[in-house]
Amino acid sequence: AQSVTQLDSQVPVFEEAPVELRCNYSSSVSVYLFWYVQYPNQGLQLLLKYLSGSTLVKGINGFEAEFNKSQTSFHLRKPSVHISDTAEYFCAVSDPGSARQLTFGSGTQLTVLP
Amino acid sequence: EAQVTQNPRYLITVTGKKLTVTCSQNMNHEYMSWYRQDPGLGLRQIYYSMNVEVTDKGDVPEGYKVSRKEKRNFPLILESPSPNQTSLYFCASSLSAGGNTEAFFGQGTRLTVV
Numbered sequence: 688a689q690s691v692t693q694l695d696s697q698v699p700v701f702e703e704a705p706v707e708l709r710c711n712y713s714s715s716v717s718v719y720l721f722w723y724v725q726y727p728n729q730g731l732q733l734l735l736k737y738l739s740g741s742t743l744v745k746g747i748n749g750f751e752a753e754f755n756k757s758q759t760s761f762h763l764r765k766p767s768v769h770i771s772d773t774a775e776y777f778c779a780v781s782d783p784g785s786a787r788q789l790t791f792g793s794g795t796q797l798t799v800l801p
Numbered sequence: 802e803a804q805v806t807q808n809p810r811y812l813i814t815v816t817g818k819k820l821t822v823t824c825s826q827n828m829n830h831e832y833m834s835w836y837r838q839d840p841g842l843g844l845r846q847i848y849y850s851m852n853v854e855v856t857d858k859g860d861v862p863e864g865y866k867v868s869r870k871e872k873r874n875f876p877l878i879l880e881s882p883s884p885n886q887t888s889l890y891f892c893a894s895s896l897s898a899g900g901n902t903e904a905f906f907g908q909g910t911r912l913t914v915v
Contacts, residue, residue, distance in 0.1 A: 696841065719900045730805070730891060730906035731844075738901045777843060781900030786851055787859060788834060788900055791843040 689713055689780045693792035700768055701800050708763040708795045710778030719781040720761040721789065722752055726774045734776070737761065748772070773799045803828045807892050807907035814882055814914055822877045822910050824892030830905075832898045833875040834859065835867065837888040838909075844891065850875055851898045882914045 690713045700706045712718060719738050723731040735746025742754040752763045761778060778792040805826045814820050826833065834849035836859075846859030850869040864886055866878040875894075879886060890910045895902040 691843075693843075723906075728909075730908045731893075731904075732906070733903050736901075736903070783900050785900070786857070786898045787846060787849065788832070788895070788898065789844075789846070789904060791836075791845070793841055793843040 689718065689782050689785075689790045691778050691780050691790055691792035693778055693795050695795050696793065697796045697798070699798045699800055702770055703767050705766050706764065706768050706772075706797065708776050708778075708797065710761045710763065710792060712759050712761065712778075712780045717783055719783065720752075720754060721779040721781070722746065722750070722761075722763050723777045723779060723791075724748075724774050725777065725794075731777065734763070768797070768799045770799050770801065772797060803905070805892055805894050805905050805907040807890075807910050810908060810910060812910060812912050814912070816883055816914055817881050820879050820882060820912075822879075822890060822892075822912070824875045824877065824907060825873050826875075826892075826894040826905070827873065828894060828896075828905065829872065830894035830896050831872070832896070832902070833869065833892065833894045834904075835865070835875070835877045836891045836893065837861065837886075838891060839888050847877070847890075849898075879912075882912075884914045886912065887914050888912060 694709045722734040779789040835847040836844040848867040850856045892907040893904045
């Protein structure tokens with residue numbers, strides 16, 4: 688079974704600074720990778736996904752992530768954060784051969800400080 | 802508007818009193834699932850359904866039941882709730898079971914069992 692590790696449970700960062708949220712997954716022949724965002728009192732919303740092809744994936748709200756197969760990582764980045772980016776971010780993996788769909792990491796709370 | 806609707810949003814109940822959390826989607830999705838979210842653990846899948854009358858256990862099914870009599874509805878049933886089922890619950894749907902399809906999440910149901 689797949690597993691996902693988000694190394695940082697909390698990441699505080701000042702407004703307009705860059706940020707990287709780290710995600711590592713257990714190895715497999717092939718996987719699909721996702722980042723979801725959860726704003727306070729809301730459900731999860733897809734930020735971006737990697738299915739195949741280019742290892743650099745661009746998502747909504749200026750976020751991007753890079754798939755690194757050798758390091759089994761899928762880190763999320765944004766060059767300049769805004770207060771409105773304050774939310775919890777979840778990395779998730781999907782095994783193409785499984786009907787169980789998404790396995791989530793434990794989440795990273797990003798807090799953007801003024 | 803395409804959406805997944807859960808009810809109720811908040812629920813406080815007593816140990817042992819049966820309850821049902823409803824979930825409905827209007828996107829004609831085949832695949833639906835239930836997750837629970839607990840601090841530091843991320844989202845864990847409880848049950849999933851690949852289509853009408855087809856359901857299966859996820860990672861944490863103990864104490865829960867589901868049914869899928871219609872494509873749009875996927876209720877979560879707690880026959881005898883216990884305090885360790887206090888959690889935030891999310892229903893999700895996607896076009897198919899394929900791991901490359903986006904999952905759409907409801908707003909969540911915060912359940913407290915006393």
